Structure formats: structure tokens, C-alpha cells
Amino acid sequence: MTVFESKENINKSVEEVYAFLSDFNNHKQLMPEMISEWHSSVDEASFSIQNMAKLSLQISNRISNTSVIIVPGSQVPFHVEMRWLVADMGDNTTEAVLTVSAELNMMMKMMASGPLKKLTEHQVSALKNTLS
Template sequence: MTKFESIISIAQPLDKVYGFLSDLNNHQQLMPENIYNWSSTTDEAKFTIQNMAKLALKVNARIENAEILITPSEEAPFALEMKWLVAADGAGTTAKLIVSAELNMMMKMLASGPLQKLVDHQTTALAKALA
């Protein structure tokens, strides 16, 4: 599995950050502009990545104020797992997003840049959404 990670500190209490991330309805605010056809519930989200693929994701596990594990709910172009880890950090919260993807050599060359960019975009967007 290839891992893509991004971490950010947010000046908000842990329960607020966890509460935001645990509801997939909020994740639309974290997506870049090339995402469209978004539909979601608290536990599932479906969307299309422009010129790429349709994805359907679901919350697979939640650990209160610590972790949210998101996995595909339908067939995806490759095996994928998104994990949000949150922890109290002095006056605020540290949020870390880890995307693990099963990529062959060709897919790694094509997708590594966009996946890292997506992970970085989501953590930055999280900080803005909770500012």
C-alpha cells in the first residue's frame, strides 16, 4: 500500500473537529473543485472526480474523538482507505489524514501527485472550515 499523509493543527476543541469529520455530509467542504455530483449522508458519500472516476465511500469505523476510517462502499478503481486521526494538542487539535492506496507501478506514477495534493487540500480545507 502506498501512503499519502498530511497533518494540520486546528485551534478548535477535539470534540468539535471529530464531530465535523465523523459526518460525511461535511466532507464536501473538504473536496477540491474537480469533485462534482456529490451526494452524502452521515455515513456515506458518492461523488465523481472530473476526468477520472466515480467513488462511493462509507464510514467503516469510528473511535470517539480519535479516529474515523473511511473505505469504498462500491467497487473503486483501486483498493483505498482514508483514515482521519485526531488528537488534543495543547489549546487545539491535531488532525492527520492518511490515504492508503493499492497502486501498481503505472497507477503510482499517474496517481501519486494528485493523491498527495488531495490529502494536503483536505487538511487545509478542514482548517478553513473550522476557523
């Protein structure tokens, strides 16, 4: 299993950060510019990645004010899971951690590692900028 992780401290309550992350309609604001054709509901999202593929994601589990787990909504070439964890750091500050776990063979790891790491970094940065 290959794991990519990024975290940021956000000057919002854990309740506000969790509420934002638990609704897939808000996730469009966290996506890089190469994402198009975004369609979402509270629980699911589908979109296209420029010059690559069309993807579907769904929220598989929510633990109030703690975590949101996202999995593919359709068949993908490898198992992948995105896990947002939020923790109350006191003083109206929340630590948000995005972990992407993927089962990648050596060839896929060479191709996907850079983009997946950039995705985790981009999303936590965009979360902080969006909620600040």
C-alpha cells in the same frame, strides 16, 4: 502499500473536529473544485471527479474523538483507505492527520501519486480553513 499523509493544527477542541469529520455531510466542504454531483448521508458519500470517474465512499469505523476510517463504497481498481486521526494538543488545539493508504502497482503509482498527495494536502488545509 503507498502512503500519503498531511497534518494541520486546528484551533478547535478535539470534540468539535471529530464531530465534523465523523459526518460525511460535512466532507463536501473539504473536497477540491473538480468534485461534482455530491450526495451524502452521515455514513456515505458519492460524487464524480471531473473528467474521470464516479466514486462512492463510506465510513467504516469511528472511534470517538480519535479516528474516522473511510473506505470505498463500491468496487475500485485498487485497495484504498483514508484515515483521519485527531489528537488533543491542549489549549483548545487539535492535530488532525489524514493518511491515505493505497495498494498501487507501478503504473497506478505513477498516475495516482500526485493527485492523492494533493488530495491529502487539500483536505487538511480545507479542514483548518473551514473550522477556523
